[in-house]
Amino acid sequence: MTERLIQSIERAADVLELFLTNDPELSVKEISDKLQLSKSTVHGIIKTLEHRGYLQQNPEDLKYKLGIKLFTLGNFVGKHLDIGNIARPIIRELADEVNETVHLVTIQRDEVIYIEKVEGPRALTIYSHIGKRAPVHCTGVGKAILAHLSEKEVDRLLSAASLEAFTDYTMTDVNQIKKQLVTIRETGYAVDDEEIELGLKCIAAPIFNHKGNVIASISCAAPKMRLDEEKLPRVIAGIKRAAAEISKSLGYKGNDF
Known part of the structure; x- marks a missing residue:
């Protein structure tokens, strides 16, 4: 009716x-x-x-x-929007769609912190849980946020970070990281290709609030071998679409996606 x-x-x-x-x-x-x-x-x-x-x-x-x-x-x-409650059904749907684990993070005290996690049907062996902290310079979720901050804030965060090399693929040179941030802004998504853990690949996209400020990001994390040439475009499209949907629910009116 x-x-x-x-x-x-x-x-x-x-x-x-x-x-x-x-x-x-x-x-x-x-x-x-x-x-x-x-x-x-x-x-x-x-x-x-x-x-x-x-x-x-x-x-x-x-x-x-x-x-x-x-x-x-x-x-x-704006003050009472709970991003976790808004994002939860969207990232759950995404996890079902791509059959992989999806994370939602925000930035706090110069690190990213995981605030939501939806496991895919094949759980990851990596150690990730709600409340876990991770560096910004070598995680997809961290770089997705960094790419949309002011240059001054990026400099502050990178200077405060230890820029530790977790694997041989971790990018630790500030100029190289900044070049990558330009690409992330252009494409709308970030990639962590075994930068924080060998064998792990993550695709991430930023989330904006009603003021147009980046406040969080989401990522799809999976063993690198599962994100092959056939599946990767579908994951990228899904991550960007889900991030845009969450941003829109927060009142974002921009056209970054």
Whole structure:
């Protein structure tokens, strides 16, 4: 059975969403024309939204713009979004799709920390669990985040890191790492190819919040032999799609994917 929607609330939402386009200020006539509603109907909606603080009028041209109440609500939502709860069903679906383990990490005190993990049908032998910390310079999840930080923050994080070589494939030269970060920004995903553990390969992508700041990343981790030329493109596409879906759920409006 289709749920009953309240038309007046639908129309009020339509009015508010008009301001999310390239028109920060709109007159009653402009709103009426865009929504194909009568001026009297639009006027009633606008005055109600203005009374509650969701719209405010420019006294000079009498046009309307979004009000401070929406900023207050947006900040409240941003502070209370639980990325783990949002990401969990998405990374679970991804793990089922690629049949591999998927991690969700965030950055904390100059390291990445695992905050969610969904095992694939063939569990990894690597030691990973929720709460585990790992370096940023040689993990796919770490590099996916680094690539979207400011140059100043990247310099700070790399200077604070020990840049330890965990395998013969670990990149420890700062200039080389920075070159790789450019490629990551261009492609939208990062790779850890046996950099932290021999035989392990990870594909990772960044997650952005509603302000456009990178706050986390997800990765698919598997034995290198399983991520062959046939499977790798599917994993890359899945990781990027899942990261984009999580970012969108957090309010991200960018086009980085």
